[in-house]
Amino acid sequence: MRILGIESSCDETGVALVETTGDAWPRLLSHALYSQIEMHQAYGGVVPELASRDHIRRVLPLTRQVMQEAGANLADVDVVAYTRGPGLAGALLVGSGVACALAAAMGKPVLGVHHLEGHLLSPFLSADPPEFPFIALLVSGGHTQLMRVDGVGRYTLLGETIDDAAGEAFDKSAKLMGLPYPGGPGLSRLAEQGNPAAYKLPRPLLHSGDFDFSFAGLKTAVLTQSQKIGPAAHTEGAPERADLAASTQAAIVEVLLKKSMNALKATGMKRLVVAGGVGANRELRTQLNAACAKARVRVHYPELHLCTDNGAMIAMAAAMRLQSGAQTAQARYSFDVKPRWPLHELA
Ligand code: ATP
Ligand code: MG
Ligand code: FE
Numbered sequence: 001m002r003i004l005g006i007e008s009s010c011d012e013t014g015v016a017l018v019e020t021t022g023d024a025w026p027r028l029l030s031h032a033l034y035s036q037i038e039m040h041q042a043y044g045g046v047v048p049e050l051a052s053r054d055h056i057r058r059v060l061p062l063t064r065q066v067m068q069e070a071g072a073n074l075a076d077v078d079v080v081a082y083t084r085g086p087g088l089a090g091a092l093l094v095g096s097g098v099a100c101a102l103a104a105a106m107g108k109p110v111l112g113v114h115h116l117e118g119h120l121l122s123p124f125l126s127a128d129p130p131e132f133p134f135i136a137l138l139v140s141g142g143h144t145q146l147m148r149v150d151g152v153g154r155y156t157l158l159g160e161t162i163d164d165a166a167g168e169a170f171d172k173s174a175k176l177m178g179l180p181y182p183g184g185p186g187l188s189r190l191a192e193q194g195n196p197a198a199y200k201l202p203r204p205l206l207h208s209g210d211f212d213f214s215f216a217g218l219k220t221a222v223l224t225q226s227q228k229i230g231p232a233a234h235t236e237g238a239p240e241r242a243d244l245a246a247s248t249q250a251a252i253v254e255v256l257l258k259k260s261m262n263a264l265k266a267t268g269m270k271r272l273v274v275a276g277g278v279g280a281n282r283e284l285r286t287q288l289n290a291a292c293a294k295a296r297v298r299v300h301y302p303e304l305h306l307c308t309d310n311g312a313m314i315a316m317a318a319a320m321r322l323q324s325g326a327q328t329a330q331a332r333y334s335f336d337v338k339p340r341w342p343l344h345e346l347a
Contacts, residue, residue, distance in 0.1 A: 001078045001322070002029070004066075004102070005315025006059060008095030009087025009115045010141070011036040011046045013058040014311030015066045017077070018319045025124050026319035030069035031312040032062040041180050052090035059098050066311075074106060079329040081318030084112030085338030086142070092337035100333035109329035111318045112336065116143060116343040118313035119275040121152070122302035125316050130300040135269045137260045138343075139284075140276030141167035141182065144256075145343070146211045146263045149273070153326035157344040158263050159211025166252055166278045169215035173222045173248045177241055178234035187245050188281050194239070194246030199225050201251040203258075211263050213255060222248050253284045261291055272299045280307035 003026070007014035016031030036054050040046045067074060082099035085092055096112065103110045120136055123129060133150045135158075144161040164172070167184055174183020179190070201221050204214040225244060226233035232240040256278075264272060272292060278284065279301055292299040306312055321327040326347075 001319075002072065002076050003079045003081055003315050003319045003322070004063070004077045005113070005311045005318055006063075006080070006082040006095045006099050007115070007118070007309055007311045007314045008055040008059065008091050009083045009085070010091060010309060011040055011051050012309040013055050013062055014309060014314065015059065015062040016311035016315040017066050017070045017072060018312070018315040020319050020323050025129055026316055026323065028125055028312050028316070029072065030066045031310060031315075032065045032069070033310050034058040034062060037182065044175065044181050046088070048088045048090055051088060052094055055091055055094035059094060063102075074102065077106065077108060079109055079111055079318065079322065081111045081113050081314055083115045083118065083314050084336070085115065085341040087115055087339060089337060089339040092339060093335055096335045096337050100335060103331070104333045107331070109331045110333065111321070111327060111329040113314045113317045113321075114341060114343060114346045115314075116140075117346060118317045120147070120149065120155070120273070120343070121317045121320055122275055122306050122313040123273050123300045124320065125306055125312055126300070126303050128300065130271055130273050130298070133269065134271035134273045134300075135260065135263050135267060136273045136275060137256065138276050139166045139256060139274070139278035141165060141171065143276065144213045144215070146259060147343070148267060148269070152320050152324040153346065155344055155346065159213070159259070161213040161215060163214050163216035164219060166213070166215060166256060167276070169218055169252055170278065172219045176223055176226050176234065177245060178236070184278060184281065188249055188283060190242050190245040191249040191283065194242030194244070196246040196250035198243030199247040201225065201247050203251055203255050206255055206258055211259055213259065215252070218248070218251055249281070249283055253281070253287055256284060257287050257291055260288065261295065264295065264297055270297050272297055274299065274301050275307070277308040280304055
């Protein structure tokens with residue numbers, strides 16, 4: 001069975017084709033991605049209306065490219081999957097509209113996918129996929145959650161952020177340092193030249209005894225510290241700026257690390273899956289790898305280029321839901337996007 005996947009929840013248009021054969025994990029045949037980041041950079045963040053319009057421009061050319069690269073025709077597609085939520089309503093409507101139109105034209109069924117389930121299952125696209133059950137640390141631009149994952153669609157929320165997401169903490173702190181949107185990758189590059197112990201920043205909820213996170217206070221502390229430092233906090237080449245970046249990253253990474261290890265210990269699980277854009281962070285990976293090796297825990301990540309939004313994870317999640325029997329695709333073409341949709345509400 002061949003599944004076409006379309007991602008358009010935010011500022012990346014992604015399209016991919018995967019194939020399922022028997023019980024083996026679905027295989028990625030091809031995928032294509034267009035990032036709108038440059039367009040939004042002038043505004044310091046994503047402008048929803050511009051995002052929707054650009055998805056309209058990109059989605060069909062990307063679909064053609066995916067088909068060509070896979071040596072396939074639209075007629076070979078058995079199911080059209082799309083991101084149903086969560087995300088920007090207008091952006092989601094483009095993906096669901098196009099998916100429904102293509103499917104209706106071909107007389108094929110559609111399947112709406114949860115964007116976070118896409119992130120969560122993206123490590124199954126790697127050469128060394130995890131096995132169920134595992135603990136998942138989902139760290140993206142809009143979410144920070146620890147989940148217990150017992151199988152496809154079997155997700156138990158252990159804890160989540162009560163305010164900002166880890167990606168937001170990276171992005172907002174980076175903005176204070178004068179780095180372009182989204183600041184996570186730039187901040188982590190800058191941090192490599194700085195001293196992570198230079199500034200004392202809070203580790204919110206580190207000892208709370210639960211699996212919740214909070215990053216809003218950290219952002220305020222970074223603001224206060226940058227005001228104390230003065231212009232050097234956002235001046236290119238200033239050592240203080242690199243020190244601030246390193247100290248910020250150290251605070252975020254320490255909390256993510258400690259809570260993940262606590263969750264593993266509390267549940268007795270021996271496998272950790274890290275997913276979402278912040279999962280690309282090198283310092284986080286280095287520290288998690290070391291802690292997991294010590295605790296004899298296997299840790300899995302998506303391939304670096306599949307940490308942030310992409311179509312491959314949407315096609316993959318759809319394929320895994322179909323394969324596991326968690327869901328069936330329907331020839332019902334309603335544009336029922338869900339801009340707000342907690343993952344644990346997914347049946
Ligand atoms: P969500 O999936 O919650 O709806 P999103 O789709 O915007 O949000 P992702 O695409 O998963 O989020 O990830 C984007 C986030 O990842 C941004 O906040 C970005 O700064 C962050 N990010 C990407 N690479 C890195 C990195 N190397 N270090 C830290 N953060 C990073
Ligand atoms: Mg993005
Ligand atoms: Fe995402």
